[in-house]
Amino acid sequence: MASAVLRGVTLDCADPKALAGFYAELTGMRVSFSTEEFVALDGAPHCDLGFQRVDGYRAPQWPGQDVPQQFHLDFRVEDVDETERLALSLGAVRPDRQPGGDRWRVLLDPAGHPFCLSA
Numbered sequence: 001m002a003s004a005v006l007r008g009v010t011l012d013c014a015d016p017k018a019l020a021g022f023y024a025e026l027t028g029m030r031v032s033f034s035t036e037e038f039v040a041l042d043g044a045p046h047c048d049l050g051f052q053r054v055d056g057y058r059a060p061q062w063p064g065q066d067v068p069q070q071f072h073l074d075f076r077v078e079d080v081d082e083t084e085r086l087a088l089s090l091g092a093v094r095p096d097r098q099p100g101g102d103r104w105r106v107l108l109d110p111a112g113h114p115f116c117l118s119a
Helices: 016-027 080-089
Strands: 008-013 030-034 038-042 048-053 073-076 105-108 114-118
Touching: 008 016, 016 030, 016 038, 016 048, 016 080, 080 105, 080 114
Parallel strands: 008 048, 073 114
Antiparallel strands: 030 038, 038 048, 105 114
């Protein structure tokens, strides 16, 4: 039996409140804790998302690795095109490189972290 259950994932960023706002609008998650240094979104019954301020934060340079991505988030969605439009309207960017073909869509959040949308 497993002794640990994944509770959350925390992303480094320059502005935790702004990045939490982006993901709250994208996912429908709600802020459960907020300070100037850290914001948490409640993902019950799933994994929570946290955003922590890092002085001198440097955005990942996907797909290049001059500043590595370190990780990325994957989201299962009902309609990839509709969710992409929402994400773009909230400040995401669609990079030219799309390695998933029709299987998934790569976007970059406002802080530069790559994330994927798939049906």
